[in-house]
Amino acid sequence: MDALKILMVDDEARMRKLVRDFLSVKGFRVVEAGDGEEALDVFFAQKDIDLVILDVMMPKMNGWQVLKEIRQYSRVPVIMLTARSEESDELQGFDLGADEYISKPFSPKILVARVEAILRRSGTAASDTIEIGGIRIDRGAHEVSVDGKPVELSFKEFELLTYFAENQGQALSREKILNNVWNYDYYGDARTIDTHVKKLRSKLRDKGDYIKTIWGMGYRFTPEHEDKDAKEQKDAKGAAAGRTD
Incomplete structure (x- = not known):
């Protein structure tokens, strides 16, 4: 090489x-x-x-x-x-x-x-892709599409979205995001993350709602199908509890 x-x-x-x-x-x-x-x-x-x-x-x-x-x-x-x-x-x-x-x-x-x-x-392999909730991330080609339409992201926005997608459903503190996305002794202010998240949400259009704010901590990336699954599980538990009463 x-x-x-x-x-x-x-x-x-x-x-x-x-x-x-x-x-x-x-x-x-x-x-x-x-x-x-x-x-x-x-x-x-x-x-x-x-x-x-x-x-x-x-x-x-x-x-x-x-x-x-x-x-x-x-x-x-x-x-x-x-x-x-x-x-x-x-x-x-x-x-x-x-x-x-x-x-x-x-x-x-x-x-x-x-x-x-x-x-x-x-430098990730071109075949390495993530498809989740209508978002497709091609890490090799460094391309993102939403519902089949290409979305132009900066390098750091791309890294941030990839990190969110790789850790979907997890509560991610700003410190953890800084360490994993900005890498190696990043001395920037946590406001840098908030600025990038705001821009990323806007570029993802309606899919921007997948990025949930955890007040006082950071963010959680929760695609639409996970929200539905969580609701269905909650409803199922409620129904089961109702049958045992």
């Missing part, structure tokens, strides 16, 4: 070299770009980029503009790097389709671990 290719975009040569060195040790191929325009040229010319690490503040074209352009054509995972750590910046990144958001300065080892986690979860 060929080494996975990562595009590292930053106007600081020192930062590009630091990240490239750490990723290369792990067996990744790294290509570089020093500004937004060069990043798009490399991305569309090579066509086999598996993940993009993208700085926000750059000359010629900033990271938000680059991300917006990439998202018109590709769902490739994108990790945003920024020297700012304001919540509004983070939310803007997620709105535009970013999958991870890391503030500078950061640990290169943690960045590498985030890269590995994203690529590991996106």
Whole structure:
């Protein structure tokens, strides 16, 4: 299997070299770009980029503009790097389709671990699908459909929905979701989950109601047929109790 290719975009040569060195040790191929325009040229010319690490503040074209352009054509995972750590910046990144958001300065080892986690979860076999309550999740193709109609999800929304589907009916705390979906020492606020859940519910249309809020704790994913089964079991128990009285 060929080494996975990562595009590292930053106007600081020192930062590009630091990240490239750490990723290369792990067996990744790294290509570089020093500004937004060069990043798009490399991305569309090579066509086999598996993940993009993208700085926000750059000359010629900033990271938000680059991300917006990439998202018109590709769902490739994108990790945003920024020297700012304001919540509004983070939310803007997620709105535009970013999958991870890391503030500078950061640990290169943690960045590498985030890269590995994203690529590991996106590399599931193409035949591995989940069909539940009218939702079909193709983990290999990274595609979701609702009642046969395709739904466009960001990488992190896809991971969140997959995690919910794999753990249907279970009460999932925000901490547990962070640990399993955001992976490896995620330092973000639990509000990140609520933001993604809100967007996911909207994109799933009426199936968004499957994601139940457990106040003060987290969420439970309960497809329609499970709700019916639970009701039928409850009614059956009630009927049995009535016959024994």
